[in-house]
Amino acid sequence: QVQLRESGPGLVKPSETLSLTCAVSGYSISSEFFWGWIRQPPGKGLEWIASIKHSGTTHYNPSLKSRVTISVDTSKNQFSLKLTSVTASDTAVYYCARCSGGSCYRADYWGQGTLITVSS
Amino acid sequence: QSALTQPRSVSGSPGQSVTISCTGTSSDVGAYTYVSWYQQHPGKAPELIIYDVSKRPSGVPDRFSGSKSGNTASLTISGLQAEDEADYYCCSYAGTYTILVFGGGTKLTVL
Numbered sequence: 001q002v003q004l005r006e007s008g009p010g011l012v013k014p015s016e017t018l019s020l021t022c023a024v025s026g027y028s029i030s031s032e033f034f035w036g037w038i039r040q041p042p043g044k045g046l047e048w049i050a051s052i053k054h055s056g057t058t059h060y061n062p063s064l065k066s067r068v069t070i071s072v073d074t075s076k077n078q079f080s081l082k083l084t085s086v087t088a089s090d091t092a093v094y095y096c097a098r099c100s101g102g103s104c105y106r107a108d109y110w111g112q113g114t115l116i117t118v119s120s
Numbered sequence: 121q122s123a124l125t126q127p128r129s130v131s132g133s134p135g136q137s138v139t140i141s142c143t144g145t146s147s148d149v150g151a152y153t154y155v156s157w158y159q160q161h162p163g164k165a166p167e168l169i170i171y172d173v174s175k176r177p178s179g180v181p182d183r184f185s186g187s188k189s190g191n192t193a194s195l196t197i198s199g200l201q202a203e204d205e206a207d208y209y210c211c212s213y214a215g216t217y218t219i220l221v222f223g224g225g226t227k228l229t230v231l
Binding site for chain 1 (some may be wrong): 134152155156160165166167168172177190193209211212213214216217219220222224225
């Protein structure tokens with residue numbers, strides 16, 4: 001059974017860097033799939049952030065690309081996201097997911113999500 | 121403003137059918153068959169219910185079906201059940217620059 005679990009700080013101050021990790025269990029991250037991050041501001045819709053393959057191939061949402069870095073750690077079977085210079089508009093539930101293809105249009109397994117609040 | 125346009129809400133009675141539209145452009149929905157639909161219950165992660173316009177992942181009831189015509193994709197839910205009440209999101213691959221776009225979501229109410 002594929003399971004994903006996000007971990008993060010919960011609260012981040014404006015202008016700081018948000019770091020999130022997604023631990024994958026029940027499936028090797030060194031597979032043909034991509035692994036992605038998708039977020040959802042409270043009461044709003046979904047926004048794809050980035051995705052990565054174990055080989056290091058990455059894809060980024062162009063609207064966030066300048067502030068985002070996605071990385072993978074195959075030894076720990078996990079992948080991570082860094083988002084710099086956060087503002088209140090980055091407040092959202094952040095999900096990690098397994099994706100068929102780099103765009104994550106087809107994400108078949110999701111984590112439960114972690115709420116990140118940007119506030120001083 | 122989401123890239124794909126969905127109705128904010130739709131409703132139907134148990135047993136009826138409802139269709140949710142998802143309108144994009146010739147650069148996303150109209151250009152590719154990489155259109156997916158997600159169901160999201162309150163407080164839960166989205167669940168993939170349709171991919172590649174009309175394919176259903178294993179375990180998704182055949183009451184859920186997808187189609188596409190031109191720049192508009194559609195999700196039809198037949199034989200509505202109370203548990204179908206949820207938010208539904210469409211998304212589409214949009215090329216090598218934009219990559220992926222989502223609709224704003226549609227709230228389905230089962231009367």
